[in-house]
Amino acid sequence: MKKIQKPKICVVLGTRPEIIKLSPIFSELKRKKIRYNLIHTGQHYSLKMDKIFFADLRIPEPHYLLGIGPGTHGRQTGTILMRIEKIFLKDKPDIVLVEGDTNSVFATALAASKLKIKVGHIEAGLRSFDREMPEEVNRILTDHVSDFLFAPTEISKKNLITEGIDKRKIFVTGNTIVDATIENIKIAEKKSKILTDLLISNKTYFLVTLHRVENVDNKNRLKEIISAIRELCRTHLVIFPIHPRTTKRIKEFNLSKPIKRIKNLKIIEPLGYLDFLKLERNARLVLTDSGGIQEETCILNIPCVTIRENTERPETVSVKSNIIVGWKSVDIINGVYKMLKKKRTWKQPFGNGKAAKKIVDIISKVALSLTLPLP
Numbered sequence: 001m002k003k004i005q006k007p008k009i010c011v012v013l014g015t016r017p018e019i020i021k022l023s024p025i026f027s028e029l030k031r032k033k034i035r036y037n038l039i040h041t042g043q044h045y046s047l048k049m050d051k052i053f054f055a056d057l058r059i060p061e062p063h064y065l066l067g068i069g070p071g072t073h074g075r076q077t078g079t080i081l082m083r084i085e086k087i088f089l090k091d092k093p094d095i096v097l098v099e100g101d102t103n104s105v106f107a108t109a110l111a112a113s114k115l116k117i118k119v120g121h122i123e124a125g126l127r128s129f130d131r132e133m134p135e136e137v138n139r140i141l142t143d144h145v146s147d148f149l150f151a152p153t154e155i156s157k158k159n160l161i162t163e164g165i166d167k168r169k170i171f172v173t174g175n176t177i178v179d180a181t182i183e184n185i186k187i188a189e190k191k192s193k194i195l196t197d198l199l200i201s202n203k204t205y206f207l208v209t210l211h212r213v214e215n216v217d218n219k220n221r222l223k224e225i226i227s228a229i230r231e232l233c234r235t236h237l238v239i240f241p242i243h244p245r246t247t248k249r250i251k252e253f254n255l256s257k258p259i260k261r262i263k264n265l266k267i268i269e270p271l272g273y274l275d276f277l278k279l280e281r282n283a284r285l286v287l288t289d290s291g292g293i294q295e296e297t298c299i300l301n302i303p304c305v306t307i308r309e310n311t312e313r314p315e316t317v318s319v320k321s322n323i324i325v326g327w328k329s330v331d332i333i334n335g336v337y338k339m340l341k342k343k344r345t346w347k348q349p350f351g352n353g354k355a356a357k358k359i360v361d362i363i364s365k366v367a368l369s370l371t372l373p374l375p
């Protein structure tokens, strides 16, 4: 009998959240003994934004490094397109897997689809309905050139159907962040010494993260958000692992001195995944503009205050683990006190922690029949 050929899979990532959310996919591919090529675009490249996650999440070294680094949207997208096309032409993968909404994701999906390589988009169908966000543009464009759309929830599936995407391409799988959180929280609780290192104890502090362009590239907004943090620091300890974009803007806007003067505020470097999960799990409340952290707090049962005007994760608001407060100081503070009073009785809506298994099952069965002639 002729052996059925397995599809040639290529996985592409470029930034911190992609490494984290793809980690369960790598574990599943390994468990099933499915070979793949891994390409890293190098959009994130610092030790604390990149390599630390490969170590924490036990991910093998990439086969290819594109080394694109920082730059404008055009430069990042264009450089990835040119460099990844060469690899695709040489390796001829049957399916390329991407996760999320970054420039790395869209550029990869575009390059693959032009070469008629199937694209599998993990975390398809998220919509903030705000085209001012670069990520919203990346999401929409990626979904429309994808062949397999792995939607985390029924809401994301509905968004795709509303945009006219063929139902047969959409698979509701849950979000791989649940798989990653469940798998790593136990390891983090055991291994991470972050609470001791920072001399803090369980449930005594708020955790803050901030990196969204619309917040940190706008001096007025950034000042308002800092003013809210200053106010919260009157009564609470605030831990702020700071994203490199935010560090850069704080310097550019001459805000370093006023921030340093805030008592009870601990600004630290970005953390590895295990340290961050431990800090998140033990926080009294989290303030953030991150996408992934809105999901993780919901999973970890920690109240979340989102410093944005909208969200592509409305499920977290519906289950009441999250509140969207905008960027004005007074609204942020009111949001914090509102969330502190709430009972933590929600049920997380992002699946049962088996998203990676579902996705790998689909690409190894359905993709095969679509991309390769059967014997």
Ligand code: UD1
Binding pocket: 015, 016, 017, 043, 044, 045, 046, 047, 049, 050, 070, 071, 101, 102, 103, 104, 134, 135, 211, 213, 244, 245, 248
């Ligand atoms: C990118 C994604 C965003 C995602 C975020 C995750 C796009 C358009 N944006 O935003 O959707 O939420 O990643 O964190 O794709 N920098 C470093 N070291 C690094 C990485 C970045 O110093 O390892 C600095 C550079 O100065 C760079 C800036 O941070 O210019 C911004 O990096 P970039 O990847 O362009 O965008 P992010 O804000 O990280």
Ligand code: UDP
Binding pocket: 016, 017, 020, 209, 211, 241, 242, 269, 270, 271, 272, 273, 274, 276, 277, 289, 290, 291, 292, 293, 296
């Ligand atoms: N994260 C981390 N260390 C940090 C801050 C965040 O490991 O110092 C993790 C966090 O657990 C989450 C992910 O990074 O899984 C979110 O990434 P980010 O906020 O950069 O991007 P987004 O999700 O907004 O695209």
